[in-house]
Amino acid sequence: MNTPIYLDNAATSPLHPEVIEAMVASMKSVYGNPSSTHALGRIARTEIEKARKTVASLLGCSPSEVFFTSGGTEADNMALRCGVRDLGVKHLISSKIEHHAITHTIDELEKEGAVTVSYVGVSPKGILQLEELEELLKMHPNSMVSLMHANNEIGNLIDLQEIGGMCKKYGAYFHSDTVQTIGQYAFQLNEIPVDIINGAAHKFNGPKGVGFIYIRSGLAMKPILHGGAQERNMRGGTENVYGIIGLAKALELAYRDLDEKQQHLRRLKNHMINSLLESIPGVSFNGDYDGSSLNSVLNVSLPPSPNSEMILFNLDIAGICASGGSACSSGSAIGSHVLAELGVPSERAAVRFSFGKQTTIEEVDFAVKILRKILIPA
Secondary structure, three states: OOOOEEOEOOOOOOOOHHHHHHHHHHHHHOOOOOOOOOHHHHHHHHHHHHHHHHHHHHHOOOHHHEEEEOOHHHHHHHHHHHHHHHOOOOEEEEEOOOOHHHHHHHHHHHHOOOOEEEEEOEOOOOOEOHHHHHHHHHHOOOOEEEOOOEOOOOOEEOOHHHHHHHHHHOOOEEEEEOOOOEOOEOOOHHHOOOOEEEEEHHHHOOOOOOEEEEEOOOOOOOOOOOOOOHHHHOOOOOOOHHHHHHHHHHHHHHHHOHHHHHHHHHHHHHHHHHHHHHHOOOOEEEOOOOOOEOOOEEEEEOOOOOOHHHHHHHHHHOOEEOEOOOHHHOOOOOOOHHHHHHOOOOOOOEEEEEOOOOOOHHHHHHHHHHHHHHHOOO
């Protein structure tokens, strides 16, 4: 069988060869427990702190503001749960198109009676209604706002500066799930009015099972995982040393190639949009695809067809890896909560194609060709 064409980079991305090299080298020599005080423990501790300094330097913050986690989901839970418990937050403001790591955590906090919740409305293109957000902030000035920087299903981007400034004006804390944008865009956190963000290494060609949370200095937050003094008493449990080394290396490489990668992704996205419009009558696109949107994500809305119900299966058979909405729901019979909130008709199947630095124009052309063949058989 030929190697599948991978167009699901928003779900996870392939490991960069240099990341593999860095991790393998560390596995051979860095095997001490970072909490041990002997020589091998100190070597492991030094590697973790080197990685922390690398991440902090790239993101424009202090190393003391970076804490390593198991990934974005843990960091999202930590941001909301610690924010409510430790910062005196009694009201959360979010949207109904957030990742389930946010929406499900908010649901649980609400069930527990810990907070009340308000949701900012979105347009049919998934654009946040910022006038509504300001009204909610006026009503609940000491709340926490949690809005993702880029939507993982439709790619929509929000303006961190504008929303962060609004939160600051009304004395609210601002958390943004930046899992889809870390490694894709440059951040200078000392210049952005955001209190908490998070990232996951596997989204920017790093290893799975490791991520980080940035907590602005001065926020008195306590851990949700107890058991040890790791991560400066913020996360109990022996650190994932090899994963942390891989994360830092992956972020370093992502920043090195940032401009070139963004230009490449934009070309791929524009090419696929134009090719689909030429090839498939009635095709359209979900989200703000031609506005403020990720270059790496294109959510395609397909015209009703007898063959569209099994579209992902048929693409897979043809050797094309893509998703139907969020990767975290792609194995579920439940449809996309994001597309439902946008009012996308249920009879229109949706496929999320997401590109990486390794994706080629030829692969995009093949995917368009197969999609047309499935929907419009000869």
